[in-house]
Amino acid sequence: MALPLPEETLLEMYWTMLLSRRLDERAWALHRQGKIAFHISAIGHEAAQVGAAYAIRRGYDWVAPYYRDLTLMLALGYTPREFMLNLMGKKGDPSSGGRQMPSHWSLKRANVISHSAPVATQTSHAAGIGLAIKLRGEDKVVITSVGEGSTSQGEWYEGVNWAAVHKLPVVFIIVNNLYAISVRQELQMAVANAADKALGLGLPGVSVDGMDFLTMYQVMKEAVDRARSGDGPTIVEARVYRITPHSSDDDDRSYRSREEVEQFKQRDPLLIARRTLEGEGVLTPQKHEALEQRAKELVDEAVRFGESAPYPDPEEAAYPVYAEDVQNA
Ligand SMILES: Cc1ncc(C[n+]2csc(CCOP(=O)(O)OP(=O)(O)O)c2C)c(N)n1
Ligand SMILES: [Mg+2]
Structure with a gap:
């Protein structure tokens, strides 16, 4: 098939998905070891997220993500070390200096706004950023994501409606993993x-199909191009499956069968990507092994770094989250 991106970029996307998976698995282990308080997983969602990230101009466009967006964040330059600081509530966590729940992202250098825990609040934030872009006459776009359950919130409709009325440069991603908890x-x-x-x-x-990173990339690219050229917003629904429980505090055996989970595991987005890339001769088993090795080393190193990092100083609790000069804002 005709590949939509250079081989090097496709490998980078695969690497980001793999790194995300291995970091995520480690987070579950750290939780079960009592080393972190909470984890909410991106496993099963990696392809949709990497496809979305590579459709924008990273570091230039704006991003209003939700808590499952670990792969998206890594694609925007978030590091494994930063993720561990975030999970462990340590000093230097770029999201909130250890004050928000884990995975409530913010990364100023990548134009990722900080977001609140009530679901769908980022939808109206994204519409607002879209309006600012339009008023300033810039050629930036905003992407924002929510789960399918969160589209029941009034705030989701209000944000999308506003963007549609004013033809704002926003792409509203709905990550449909079939469940809201x-x-x-x-x-x-x-x-x-x-x-x-x-x-x-x-x-x-x-x-x-949000399990296929190339499909997601192509659809997102069209929506982003449309937004950038002034033709208004698009809703992109990525159909995925949450392979893990909702969070470290959920027991999914109480509401879905093991057979169902096993069935969806056959469509694991990492396996699909690997099959595609090997089929195209972009990836080889040897290259895959080398990436696995590198991911393991990076994850190990990040955990060591996080564990030895200090906790924030008590006065940091009163610092702002997003302002330029944290000490004097
Ligand atoms: C306004 C609000 N209500 C309830 C919650 C608690 N809550 C957190 S995540 C979640 C489920 C959201 O499901 P969905 O939007 O499908 O996203 P998913 O977790 O499946 O990716 C709920 C109810 C919340 N954070 N905010
Ligand atoms: Mg859901």
């Missing part, structure tokens, strides 16, 4: 696809 999609919406909600809001809505 224990609540299945059918109990959240009467439409078959979350993207169908676009019809009532007056913007295009596309539902895609």
Whole structure:
């Protein structure tokens, strides 16, 4: 098939997915060892996130993510060390200096805004940033993501509606992993696809296989190009599956069968990407092994770094989260 990106870029995307998976698995282990208080996982969501990240101009466009977006964050330059500081609530955590819950991202150097824990608040933040871009006459775009359950929130409709009315340069990603904690999609919406909600809001809505990073990239690229050229926002629904429980504090055996989880594991986005890239001769088993080795070393090193890092000083609790001069803002 015709590959949409240079081989080197495809390998970089694969590497980001692999690193995300290995960091994520380590986070689960750290939680079970009592070394961190909480983890919320991106496992199963990696392809959708890397596809979205590579569709924007990273470091130039704006990003309003949600808590599952570890792979997206890594693609934007977030480091394994920073992730460990975040998980462990240590000094220097770029998201909040150890004050927010883990995985409530912020990364100023990558134009990732800080976000709140109430789901879908980032939707109206993204619409607001979109309006600012339009008023300033810039050619930037904003991407923002929520889970499918979060599209039940009034704030989600308000943000998307505003962006559609004013043709703002925003791409609204809905990560449909079928569940909002224990609540299945059918109990959240009467439409078959979350993207169908676009019809009532007056913007295009596309539902895609979010387990395939190339499909996601191509659909996101179109939506981002559309937004950048002034044609307005798009909803992109990425159909994925949450292979893990909702978070470290959830027991998914109470609401879904093991057979269902096993069935979706056959469509693990990492396996799909590996198969595609090996089929195209971009990846070889040897290259894959070398990446595995590198990921293990990086994760080990990041854990050591996080464990030996100090906790924030008590007065840092009163510092601002996003302001330029943290000491004097
Ligand atoms: C307004 C609000 N209500 C409830 C919660 C608690 N909560 C956190 S995540 C979550 C489920 C969200 O599900 P979904 O949007 O499908 O995202 P997923 O976790 O499946 O990726 C809920 C109910 C919250 N954070 N904010
Ligand atoms: Mg969900």
